Amino acid sequence: MKQSTTTDAQLVSAYIKGNESALCELISRHKQRIYSFIYSKVYDRDVTEDIFQDTFIKVIKTLRKGGYNEEGKFLPWVMRISHNLVIDYFRKNNRMPKFENNTDFNIFSVLSDNSLNAEKKIIKGQVENDIKRLIEELPDDQKEVLVMRIYKEMSFKDISEQTGVSINTALGRMRYALINLRKVIDKHNIVLTN
Amino acid sequence: MQKLYSEISRSERVNKNMVPKEETIKFLLDYSKALSVINYNKLKFEALLN
Numbered sequence: 001m002k003q004s005t006t007t008d009a010q011l012v013s014a015y016i017k018g019n020e021s022a023l024c025e026l027i028s029r030h031k032q033r034i035y036s037f038i039y040s041k042v043y044d045r046d047v048t049e050d051i052f053q054d055t056f057i058k059v060i061k062t063l064r065k066g067g068y069n070e071e072g073k074f075l076p077w078v079m080r081i082s083h084n085l086v087i088d089y090f091r092k093n094n095r096m097p098k099f100e101n102n103t104d105f106n107i108f109s110v111l112s113d114n115s116l117n118a119e120k121k122i123i124k125g126q127v128e129n130d131i132k133r134l135i136e137e138l139p140d141d142q143k144e145v146l147v148m149r150i151y152k153e154m155s156f157k158d159i160s161e162q163t164g165v166s167i168n169t170a171l172g173r174m175r176y177a178l179i180n181l182r183k184v185i186d187k188h189n190i191v192l193t194n
Numbered sequence: 195m196q197k198l199y200s201e202i203s204r205s206e207r208v209n210k211n212m213v214p215k216e217e218t219i220k221f222l223l224d225y226s227k228a229l230s231v232i233n234y235n236k237l238k239f240e241a242l243l244n
Contacts, residue, residue, distance in 0.1 A: 020226060023222075024223055027222060027223075032211065035212050035214050048212075049214060052218060057222070060222070060229060065240075
């Protein structure tokens with residue numbers, strides 16, 4: 001293979017002056033080293049490809065904007081950029097870890113689907129119906145406060161404004177509503193668990 | 195024939211002859227051709243002209 005005698009510095013300066021083929025030469029001269037370097041850190045061909053591309057996009061932008069200081073260190077400079085991008089990749093990945101299943105370890109053996117199965121869904125529906133029926137038995141003032149608080153998720157301030165009683169009265173009614181519900185549940189031995 | 199159950203180390207798995215895909219390099223060269231930096235006073239604007 002014919003080894004080009006042009007130095008990196010000459011190619012960089014030619015590229016800055018508008019010679020596109022100089023960039024082609026720079027990339028083909030260093031692609032293998034930079035690519036292997038990135039791959040040795042991330043061990044994923046697709047990610048390596050992305051980081052390699054981002055590295056050179058940065059290189060191109062910096063050169064075109066005149067932000068590169070020629071000190072005869074083109075390759076170390078590009079390696080530093082790719083190194084920083086690898087760090088960025090791992091930082092981002094730490095926040096959003098990606099798991100891939102392999103034969104030794106299956107992520108689904110650790111993670112499970114927490115949604116209820118058919119039987120538990122039915123039981124949940126029954127329990128909710130029972131509670132609704134018990135609430136219906138409460139005195140109207142207590143029922144009103146409990147429904148607003150639990151089902152409509154209103155604050156006690158809003159409840160007191162809507163019902164025209166003080167916050168303390170609303171709190172008291174809520175308390176008695178819960179005490180009464182517990183009493184009925186205890187008295188009739190109602191099981192309200194899933 | 196006996197099987198080898200040991201794995202080669204991670205560093206050995208990196209093939210020194212790995213190179214990026216042709217498309218990646220083509221993309222970079224096209225990107226470079228399309229990128230235009232516009233100087234205005236002390237500001238620099240990037241524009242991608244296809």
